[in-house]
Amino acid sequence: MTFAICTLIIAVGPSELLRIGAIDVDGHFTFKPSDLASVSSDFGMLKSPEEPLAVLHPSSAEDVARLIRTAYGSATAFPVSARGHGHSINGQASTGRNGVVVEMSHRNIGTPEPLVEPEEMYVDVWGGELWVDVLKKTLEHGLAPKSWTDYLYLSVGGTLSNAGISGQAFHHGPQISNVLELDVVTGRGEVMRCSEEENTRLFHGVLGGLGQFGIITRARISLEPAPQRVRWIRVLYSSFEVFTEDQEYLISMHGQSKFDYVEGFVIVDEGLVNNWRSSFFSPRNPVKISSVSSNGSVLYCLEITKNYHESESDTVDQEVEILMKKLNFIPTSVFTTDLQYVDFLDRVHKAELKLRSKNLWEVPHPWLNLFVPKSRISDFDKGVFKGILGNKTSGPILIYPMNKDKWDERSSAVTPDEEVFYLVALLRSALSDGEETQKLEYLKDQNRRILEFCEQAKINVKQYLPHHATQEEWVAHYGDKWDQFRSMKAEFDPRHILATGQKIFQNPSLALFRPSSSSSSASW
Numbered sequence: 160m161t162f163a164i165c166t167l168i169i170a171v172g173p174s175e176l177l178r179i180g181a182i183d184v185d186g187h188f189t190f191k192p193s194d195l196a197s198v199s200s201d202f203g204m205l206k207s208p209e210e211p212l213a214v215l216h217p218s219s220a221e222d223v224a225r226l227i228r229t230a231y232g233s234a235t236a237f238p239v240s241a242r243g244h245g246h247s248i249n250g251q252a253s254t255g256r257n258g259v260v261v262e263m264s265h266r267n268i269g270t271p272e273p274l275v276e277p278e279e280m281y282v283d284v285w286g287g288e289l290w291v292d293v294l295k296k297t298l299e300h301g302l303a304p305k306s307w308t309d310y311l312y313l314s315v316g317g318t319l320s321n322a323g324i325s326g327q328a329f330h331h332g333p334q335i336s337n338v339l340e341l342d343v344v345t346g347r348g349e350v351m352r353c354s355e356e357e358n359t360r361l362f363h364g365v366l367g368g369l370g371q372f373g374i375i376t377r378a379r380i381s382l383e384p385a386p387q388r389v390r391w392i393r394v395l396y397s398s399f400e401v402f403t404e405d406q407e408y409l410i411s412m413h414g415q416s417k418f419d420y421v422e423g424f425v426i427v428d429e430g431l432v433n434n435w436r437s438s439f440f441s442p443r444n445p446v447k448i449s450s451v452s453s454n455g456s457v458l459y460c461l462e463i464t465k466n467y468h469e470s471e472s473d474t475v476d477q478e479v480e481i482l483m484k485k486l487n488f489i490p491t492s493v494f495t496t497d498l499q500y501v502d503f504l505d506r507v508h509k510a511e512l513k514l515r516s517k518n519l520w521e522v523p524h525p526w527l528n529l530f531v532p533k534s535r536i537s538d539f540d541k542g543v544f545k546g547i548l549g550n551k552t553s554g555p556i557l558i559y560p561m562n563k564d565k566w567d568e569r570s571s572a573v574t575p576d577e578e579v580f581y582l583v584a585l586l587r588s589a590l591s592d593g594e595e596t597q598k599l600e601y602l603k604d605q606n607r608r609i610l611e612f613c614e615q616a617k618i619n620v621k622q623y624l625p626h627h628a629t630q631e632e633w634v635a636h637y638g639d640k641w642d643q644f645r646s647m648k649a650e651f652d653p654r655h656i657l658a659t660g661q662k663i664f665q666n667p668s669l670a671l672f673r674p675s676s677s678s679s680s681a682s683w
């Protein structure tokens with residue numbers, strides 16, 4: 160504690176220390192080394208851990224506001240970053256050594272519980288709430304949010320700062336398209352309520368805003384009646400063109416009779432072809448694997464679901480059969496399972512527990528997520544899936560299309576300039592003792608080559624969960640939205656206090672601490 164306070168004095172000066180020490184919060188500040196260490200790294204594990212000076216465990220929006228007002232009024236404007244559940248890849252929720260991390264997901268006495276309004280079909284949630292807990296609470300009322308991420312142990316504020324996407328996005332839009340109202344603490348320390356009707360600019364700017372304009376302390380999320388069960392189907396394709404044609408057909412369907420979730424993944428790995436009957440594939444579904452053998456080439460798996468109520472269990476088979484008739488997958492490759500809605504939504508957590516038991520969860524994750532315009536997805540397939548990747552992938556590669564008209568152009572999220580675009584998510588894990596193709600440097604180099612290939616082939620991809628090294632790259636990322644983004648920063652966080660880990664704008668106190676030899680000092 161004494162050491163931490165001394166460091167704080169050196170870093171931000173004695174007057175700032177006195178101010179921080181004097182902040183009266185309902186939650187609490189912690190300087191304990193174990194607490195500082197616990198927020199110093201993230202899921203990506205790509206950077207050396209950097210401990211902040213202090214961590215705030217807030218109980219209310221006012222706690223967050225008091226801290227930010229102190230930072231805003233201090234000589235150095237020390238950085239303040241919200242940390243959701245620390246599932247970023249490149250240190251986006253960190254502040255560096257001289258900042259204060261606000262641990263939003265830490266439960267304190269007084270942190271508001273989700274409040275469901277069944278009549279109005281919405282839930283009010285604390286910004287640090289995990290989606291899994293939002294789901295549990297809303298299910299008590301037979302309701303659920305409409306749009307999801309594949310994994311539920313992410314925070315509401317964290318995913319709304321990006322977009323929040325999964326196989327429902329083609330129909331409901333990303334999670335940021337399903338928010339009715341927010342409470343936000345701006346970089347000036349003001350608590351502002353915003354919505355489509357009130358403080359509209361801030362509302363849209365914060366959604367997908369990478370934490371640049373304020374810390375979300377409350378979100379009002381739109382709900383729908385929760386389905387009870389899910390018919391979950393996977394089918395295979397050997398032709399990329401037929402696979403994408405079917406995916407695009409499925410996301411173009413309107414009306415009641417359609418699938419509720421459309422995703423897919425790429426199988427480039429020989430090992431995966433032989434072992435891909437993972438826990439999903441039940442013994443009730445024997446498959447003649449020889450009939451879908453890839454002969455060393457790439458296979459594509461379409462993943463779809465139909466949600467239903469138990470009272471509809473007599474008709475769901477027929478409905479699924481009719482929908483499937485329009486698709487052109489390999490006929491012998493149909494895998495079906497049926498499970499509770501909550502078990503489907505929470506499916507990735509099961510994989511997490513398995514990986515944790517084998518010590519394979521807390522390893523570096525050089526993930527790369529790209530939005531690829533529909534007009535170039537076939538070139539991407541040839542250059543990346545059938546080219547750069549070779550036949551070893553070190554993790555799942557998701558691919559699924561979305562409709563741009565379900566995204567609000569006024570939000571800060573950036574997508575390609577086409578009506579339909581694909582998410583390609585290369586979700587790889589690096590192993591220090593694995594084969595060469597599983598090593599971190601190998602995977603990072605592959606990512607670099609993929610981005611280089613897109614640039615040379617003029618495939619206008621946009622990074623999702625973006626990570627850029629220079630401001631020039633950020634300006635290119637935002638394109639037409641850059642001027643608006645920059646002017647909102649000037650209005651809502653003029654001293655560049657917030658979410659400095661995104662490395663879009665430079666915080667003055669970080670400049671003080673940057674070694675003069677640092678090659679990145681000129682870049683942001």
Ligand code: FAD
Binds near residue numbers: 244
């Ligand atoms: P953090 O990583 O802690 O924070 C992310 C950024 O948001 C930081 O800049 C932080 O400062 C800022 N921030 C956090 N909280 C707030 C707040 N309350 N107000 C303002 N800014 C805030 N994403 C998808 O869209 N779809 C998926 O299917 C999906 N699956 C995933 C599966 C796994 C296993 C993992 C690890 C990640 C997945 N993600 C997915 C990515 C996820 O959306 C991002 O990691 C995101 O950052 C949310 O994580 P978090 O809540 O831990 O936020």
